[in-house]
Amino acid sequence: GPGEEISSLCDVGLEFGGQIALTGYSVSPVTAYPGDTLEMVLNWQAQRDVVEDYTVFVQLIRTDAQIWGQNDRAPLDGRAPTSTWAAGAKVYDTFNLHISPDAPPDTYDLIAGLYQPATMERLRLSDGADHVTLGRIAVRSK
Secondary structure (H helix, E strand, O other): OOOHHHHOOEEEEEEEOOOEEEEEEEEEOOEEOOOOEEEEEEEEEEOOOOOOOOEEEEEEEOOOOOEEEEEEEOHHHHOOOHHHOOOOOEEEEEEEEEOOOOOOOEEEEEEEEEEEOOOOEEOOOOOOOOOEEEEEEEEOOO
8 A cells, every 4th residue: 555665674684894785775765766866764883882883875877887866874864873783783774865856867876885984894795795786877868
């Protein structure tokens, strides 16, 4: 029924740096227009006590790696910094990503990950990747 797309979470078990797992996520809509806002939920779980403060990043990118939307911030807009996470802690992070009004019609990858602000170094997954692809977003022409 209506709203199913928003509430249905993709269950995953992706560990960043052996510290923080992305256990599920949802993104809506999957078809959008330039200037639209994507709504998403990222479900995080601490695999152990986290000592560093990591920044979450989400980017909407085209195949040429150009970024057409970006949101970098601490979890829950800074209300749940990762340095406060004890092992097993779960954080449900809801936020928006604004698509550039100039975004050309195309299919984009929506990617997410974590980095250390001081060094900009990204946490890596076990396969060496420094981000996870949350899905593909079709941006239509207005």
